[in-house]
Amino acid sequence: MTFEVLGILVLAIVLGVVLFAYDRSLRELAGIKKDKIDFEQRARRRMLKILREARDKAVEIVGEAQVDAGNLKQMMDVEMDRLAKEQLSDYKETIQNISKNIEDEVKNEVGELKKVLEMETVEAEKTVAKRMAEDYAQAEKKIEDYKLAKYKQIEEGAVGVLEEVGRKLVGKTLNFREHTDFIISALEKAKLQNDI
Amino acid sequence: MISENTQEILNGIILKSEAVDWLRELDVLDQSVYKTDATNFVQTLEKEVNSKLSLAIMNELKIKGDGIEARAEALREIRDGVNSLPEIKLEVAVDLPTAMIKRISKWLKENVAPGIVLDITENEEIMAGVRITYLGRYVDLSAEKNWTEVWKQVTSELVTKGETSYGGNSV
Numbered sequence A: 001m002t003f004e005v006l007g008i009l010v011l012a013i014v015l016g017v018v019l020f021a022y023d024r025s026l027r028e029l030a031g032i033k034k035d036k037i038d039f040e041q042r043a044r045r046r047m048l049k050i051l052r053e054a055r056d057k058a059v060e061i062v063g064e065a066q067v068d069a070g071n072l073k074q075m076m077d078v079e080m081d082r083l084a085k086e087q088l089s090d091y092k093e094t095i096q097n098i099s100k101n102i103e104d105e106v107k108n109e110v111g112e113l114k115k116v117l118e119m120e121t122v123e124a125e126k127t128v129a130k131r132m133a134e135d136y137a138q139a140e141k142k143i144e145d146y147k148l149a150k151y152k153q154i155e156e157g158a159v160g161v162l163e164e165v166g167r168k169l170v171g172k173t174l175n176f177r178e179h180t181d182f183i184i185s186a187l188e189k190a191k192l193q194n195d196i
Numbered sequence B: 001m002i003s004e005n006t007q008e009i010l011n012g013i014i015l016k017s018e019a020v021d022w023l024r025e026l027d028v029l030d031q032s033v034y035k036t037d038a039t040n041f042v043q044t045l046e047k048e049v050n051s052k053l054s055l056a057i058m059n060e061l062k063i064k065g066d067g068i069e070a071r072a073e074a075l076r077e078i079r080d081g082v083n084s085l086p087e088i089k090l091e092v093a094v095d096l097p098t099a100m101i102k103r104i105s106k107w108l109k110e111n112v113a114p115g116i117v118l119d120i121t122e123n124e125e126i127m128a129g130v131r132i133t134y135l136g137r138y139v140d141l142s143a144e145k146n147w148t149e150v151w152k153q154v155t156s157e158l159v160t161k162g163e164t165s166y167g168g169n170s171v
Helices: A002-064 A069-173 A176-192 B004-011 B016-033 B038-048 B051-064 B068-083 B098-111 B143-167
Strands: B087-092 B117-122 B129-134 B137-142
Touching: A002 A069, A176 B087, A176 B098, A176 B129, A176 B137, B004 B051, B004 B068, B016 B038, B016 B051, B016 B068, B016 B117, B038 B051, B051 B068, B098 B117, B129 B143, B137 B143
Parallel strands: B087 B117
Antiparallel strands: B087 B129, B129 B137
16 A cells, blocks of 8 residues: 555656656747847847947038938938848847757757656656565565464374373273283383383 | 392382382381391281381391391392393383373283383383383384384375465466
8 A cells, every 4th residue: 555655646746846857848938939039129229229320421421522412311211221221131130040959959858858748757656566576476475474383283283182082092082901002012122122 | 149039029120210229228228227137027017118128138037037147148149130230221101090001011021021010101202112121222102103113105195286276376
């Protein structure tokens, strides 16, 4: 009974560990997604800031060179916008690739962790079952040995009683003449053996 | 040296206890040898001493005479004769009646030694038969000895059968 409860406890602990690890992995994945969005927003803001500074600098240069500021500005804006879009696209693609790699990696790790935990759970179950079977066999042997010892004890006791009864019967059932015959017969034997 | 007739009387002693009684009576007679005359000594023999011992002493006095020295010598020689009777110790299972003791004594006197005296003790444990101690040798010819051997064999067979029959059981 104790080993069964112990086995259930071990399995419960293992299940708890699996669930905890799985939950932690999900949380990590959600965090990574959030980091990815933040990173994109920060990158976009930084890019726009750079473009604005570049544009302002260009306008300044153009103005100094007495070029048609309006046309140049428009042309620059278009160009800058195109460049910004290209850059953003690259950034986005890179970040998406990174995110996907991280996600795949996490998924793999979670999968492997799950496999390991499942294997450990099965092994634990096998160990507990084997131990229980061994203990049961041992208990069974002890009971069998005890039974045999008791049978033997009872049998020996009975044999002892029988011996005593037999001993008394032999002595009591002979009359004096038979006892005397027995004694003389023994004396004759002793004489033949040169004991007397 | 006691006469053959006296020796025959001594050989009539069956039990060691009888021999011990004879020795005790001889001690008493020893004390009266020097205090009484021949007539009183004979009267003492006739009244106070058992008939067989009395007969043995009278038998010796006929040969040796009835003087003080002759009486003392007769008593001494008879004591020596009693003390020299061979003794056999028998341990038997029951308190045998006199007739059976005489039968055993007769066989021993005819087959072992004419003057042999029996020191019999009773021991219920030996069941039947006899344990003998004679001239320093001991031999156990009791049923108990054989019974123990036979019983050991029977017991071991029973236990072996018991183990066989119970060995295959399961819980």
